[in-house]
Amino acid sequence: MSGKSKDIAIVLTKAILDHRIMPGAKLGERELSEIFNVSRIVIRQALVRLLEEGVVTIERNRGAFVIKPSLQDAQDVYDAASILEQGAIAQLSHRLSSSARASLRQHLEQQRQALRDRNNAVSDILGQQFHMLLVKLSQNRVIIDIYEQLSRKILLIRALYRAEFDYEHLLEDHERLVDLIEQRKFKQTQDLLHDHNRIVSNSYVLDEREQPARSLAEALAPYLADQHQKDAKVAWMADHKESRSSRAVPSKSGSTTSTTQGRGS
Numbered sequence: 001m002s003g004k005s006k007d008i009a010i011v012l013t014k015a016i017l018d019h020r021i022m023p024g025a026k027l028g029e030r031e032l033s034e035i036f037n038v039s040r041i042v043i044r045q046a047l048v049r050l051l052e053e054g055v056v057t058i059e060r061n062r063g064a065f066v067i068k069p070s071l072q073d074a075q076d077v078y079d080a081a082s083i084l085e086q087g088a089i090a091q092l093s094h095r096l097s098s099s100a101r102a103s104l105r106q107h108l109e110q111q112r113q114a115l116r117d118r119n120n121a122v123s124d125i126l127g128q129q130f131h132m133l134l135v136k137l138s139q140n141r142v143i144i145d146i147y148e149q150l151s152r153k154i155l156l157i158r159a160l161y162r163a164e165f166d167y168e169h170l171l172e173d174h175e176r177l178v179d180l181i182e183q184r185k186f187k188q189t190q191d192l193l194h195d196h197n198r199i200v201s202n203s204y205v206l207d208e209r210e211q212p213a214r215s216l217a218e219a220l221a222p223y224l225a226d227q228h229q230k231d232a233k234v235a236w237m238a239d240h241k242e243s244r245s246s247r248a249v250p251s252k253s254g255s256t257t258s259t260t261q262g263r264g265s
């Protein structure tokens with residue numbers, strides 16, 4: 001995979017998470033190759049990358065589309081994550097160290113501070129981290145790996161859809177969860193986790209309102225401005241080197257490697 005296709009995948013992901021390219025939008029290969037001024041092969045590589053990350057689906061003869069999880073899809077992802085969290089708690093009974101308990105308490109304090117600061121964006125991130133921390137307590141690598149995959153999907157769901165969380169209530173639940181863990185009441189911890197995760201997944205507002213029609217070129221314009229500045233700088237540096245040295249040799253990926261670099265790779 002070329003560096004170019006990776007960069008394009010990153011720009012597309014940003015635009016999707018920033019809500020500039022909407023769920024369900026078509027990502028046309030030809031249109032994108034014109035926008036990014038690269039071959040369709042490079043675009044295809046970028047789209048395959050997004051497919052692997054679960055950001056797009058590719059439909060035979062129709063092309064690539066931004067995923068559009070339904071309310072049920074979101075619910076399923078949360079249910080699966082919740083089952084793993086509860087399973088991790090079930091494994092805690094013989095694995096709960098005092099340092100693990102301390103890290104939970106410390107994390108709660110960070111969450112409390114974010115709430116005091118009324119910083120919902122940080123509350124959001126810390127809230128998710130807290131759940132990851134619970135799963136990591138299990139020290140089960142397989143559970144942790146699967147949970148990380150689900151976390152990426154949750155991240156996407158959170159970016160794609162609006163949620164109205166009561167952060168105060170969620171944090172009170174987190175505090176109660178840690179209390180229960182410290183009291184080694186693992187069954188009650190699992191029950192509370194189940195209810196807590198249900199509240200979270202039910203907080204989504206799956207907004208089906210029509211979005212203003214925006215072409216891919218318009219949606220991507222802000223990111224391309226940055227990219228063009230970078231490209232211009234790279235081109236200027238390459239020209240500059242060329243004028244000082246013998247010749248610049250185009251590399252396979254299309255970027256320019258100058259002989260003045262003086263370093264082998």
Ligand SMILES: [Zn+2]
Pocket residue numbers: 127130131170174196
């Ligand atoms: Zn939570």
